[in-house]
Structure formats: C-alpha cells, structure tokens
Amino acid sequence: MRTPRLRPLSLRGRVTWAVLTLLTVILVLLFTAVDLALSARLHADARTRLTDRVAIARQLDGQLEGQQLVDRLRGDGVTARLCVPDGGGCVAAAPDPAPPGRRFPGGGPPAIRPRTTANVPVQSQGSVIFVRAQLRGNQVLLLSLDTTQITDAVNRLIVFEVAGGVLALLLAGLALSRISRVALRPLEDMTGLARQIAAGDRGRRLGHPRTDSELGRTAAAFDTMLDELEAKEAGMRAFLADASHELRTPMAGLQANAELLLREELDRDAREQVAVAMIRETRRATRLVDDLLTMARLGQGGVQLAVERVDLAQLAGTELARARTLAPALTFVLSAGPEPVVVLGDPVRLGQIVTNLLDNARHATPPGGTVTVTVGRSGDRVLLDVADTGPGVPPAERTLIFERFGRGDASRSRNTGGAGLGLPIARGLAAAHGGDLGYVDGSFRLDLPAAA
Missing domain, CATH: 1.10.287.130 (Signal transduction histidine kinase, dimerisation/phosphotransfer (DHp) domain)
Incomplete structure (x- = not known):
C-alpha cells in the first residue's frame, strides 16, 4: 500500500511551506532561547535576593532585636525566620506578595544596602530556595523564597509566545501566498505558452527580455x-x-x-x-x-567496433583490387611506403570507408582516368588520400557532399552514383574511430590516429 503524498504538488505551495517551516524553526529556537535566558535570569535574581539579605542581616546583627531584624529582612517574596538554639524559640516574618523580578518593593526593603554579597550556599527543596546563616549568639537565620511565581510567569510568557507565533505564521502564510503568486506569474505564463506550442503553434517563443535572472x-x-x-x-x-x-x-x-x-x-x-x-x-x-x-x-552511437591492429596500406590494396574488377576502364594506383601503416580499428568498417571513397571516385572519374590512393604517416596521425582525374568538387558543394542524400554536381547524380549516403557514412565511421574525413586539396583525406 502506497503512502499518500503529503507534500503539495505546486511550486508555489512548496515554496510557501518551506518558508513557513523555516520561520517555525526560527521562532521555536528564538522563543526557547528567550525563555531559557529569562528563567535563568529570574532564578539568579531570586538567589541574589537571598544572599543580599544575608549580608544585610550580618551588618544589622547586634543593632536590632530578633523581631525587628526579621521584619527588616522580609519582603519581595522572601520569608525570614530567626531561631535561637537550646529552646530559645524562633521569630518569623511572612513575605510580602510581590511579582518576581521586582527588587526591594516600597513597603519592605531594608534601608541598608549590603556592602558585600554574602558567600553562603543557596539550597533548594522543590520550588523553594533557601539559605542558612549563623549570627551572633548562636542564632540561625533561615531565609526562603518560593519560585512558583517565576515558573508561572515563564509559563504565561510561553503561552503568549505560542499564540503570537501561530498568529505570525498565519499572517506570513497569507502574505507568502500572494507574494509567491506574483513572483511565479512569469513561470505560469511560460507554462501556458508551452501548452500553446504543444498544441501546434510551433512558431511561438517565450522571448524573455532579460537573461540575467x-x-x-x-x-x-x-x-x-x-x-x-x-x-x-x-x-x-x-x-x-x-x-x-x-x-x-x-x-x-x-x-x-x-x-x-x-x-x-x-x-x-x-x-x-x-x-x-x-x-x-x-x-x-x-x-x-x-x-x-x-x-x-x-x-x-550504436556502431559496434571490433578493434584490432590494421595495416591501412594493405587494406587499401585489397579494396583497390576489388575496384579494378568493377571499373576495368580506370587505372587504380596505390602509393605507400614499405613500412606498415598501422591503426587501431575495425577492419570491416575501415574497409567500408575506403570502399565508399573508391566508389565515389569511380563514379566521378571518366573512362581512361586514374584513381590514386596515398597512404602515409604524419607524426602520430595516419593519412589516406583518394584523388581522381575527374572534375573535382566545387568549393560551394564541399559541405553538401557530406550531408545525407547530398550528391553535388551531375557527376554524382542518382544515375551514375549512389543515394548520397556513402560519404556521410564514411565520415561517421571515421569519427567512430577517433578520426575525420574531409576534402583537402582536391582529394578526399581520411585522418586516423596511428597505433602505438
């Protein structure tokens, strides 16, 4: 069973969803970073409030009585408790309600600011953080603060962020839908024009004026x-x-x-x-x-070549012997050195190239004429030239004769020559061997790479 495709098919839809997904990831990362930083800041501020009050308590120790001291230390969400060991009892003061993050509200801040921060460990139990400090007379000061308000404030902020993020994404989606429709309108025009061309109006073109986009x-x-x-x-x-x-x-x-x-x-x-x-x-x-x-x-590109070492001069001699039997009124001459002229190729296909060149020369040469085949090396190339005493190929027709069904002048017409495929086939086979075939200086030249 195939899973249904959930991705939208249109380019506009894919672009819109991609941008919205990117915005969602950015907002989630941004809001998460803000919430973590704010929560860390508020908790650090709460711990600072406790340690500051410990420092104040040590400054006021001996100057105020127990109840007066705890009254001065309470407030801003802090609960103060001063106990005397050996059954001396405890003095406590409830905290003034205050929102988190607000330092020393108007009704309960101590009049004295600490000159130094007390170096006391802040402990926690559940949502409550507290510190213990030893004062004169073996008195133990216990300061505590409930961080529930901090957690509630952060949770409310998260709710506002989620609601605001969803609203922002909805507005961004609507804006992106309109913007992408305008931006992709040229592509829709291209699609419509392509359909018109496919329907038969082949002369139409897109013709976009700018090519830098x-x-x-x-x-x-x-x-x-x-x-x-x-x-x-x-x-x-x-x-x-x-x-x-x-x-x-x-x-x-x-x-x-x-x-x-x-x-x-x-x-x-x-x-x-x-x-x-x-x-x-x-x-x-x-x-x-x-x-x-x-x-x-x-x-x-589907011609299969059985590649082997081929002596091109020997191959040309074999094809010349065949041509003599077909045109006894002509003289065929092979000019080659005593050394073998070896190429790597398919002997059957190379023989087809030479045969096509000789057939073309036979039909272009009048009776009593001469066809000359010259084979030799030029550097790392092997050259085979086929020349005849016929009228030659006019300059204007030297490109036409290598095209399919191209015959050139009357000497290569349908009655005396072939269908106009011999030379194009010969050039294609030469290219398949890594060479070329052209008309150079009044003769057809086959250029092939020499074997090592």
Missing part, C-alpha cells in the same frame, strides 16, 4: 531547445522524404518487371533479362536500406 535564463534555454527540436524535426522530415524518394526508384523497377513477367509471354532470354533487372533493383534497395540503418546507428 533565473526565469530569463530558463526562458532562453527553453527557446533554444524549441529551435533545436524544430530543426531536428525538419531534418527528420527531410530525411524520411529523401529516403522514401530513393526507395521509390528500385521499388518501381521491381514492380514494373514483375508486372511484365505476369502480363507478357516472354522467351527465355527476355525472362533472364527481366530477372537480372529485378535482382539489380533488389540489391540497390537492400544497399540503400543497409546504408539507412548504418546512418541511424551512427547517429545514436
């Missing part, structure tokens, strides 16, 4: 997030549109050839040609789907 920075970050999401959404729509457009061509070819097989009575040679065309379109669609999956994994 918490709400201003929150509004600016919220607007930036909306801009990024809108750009991502536009890019995703464009990606889906381009992917659908690319898949439409092979699917249309498959459909046309399948309908031809069903509709026409074809001889063996014609059927073989149609089957070959269908296989070609199927491979084209399969490759496009594989490229799309690779791009999606690269975007999510």
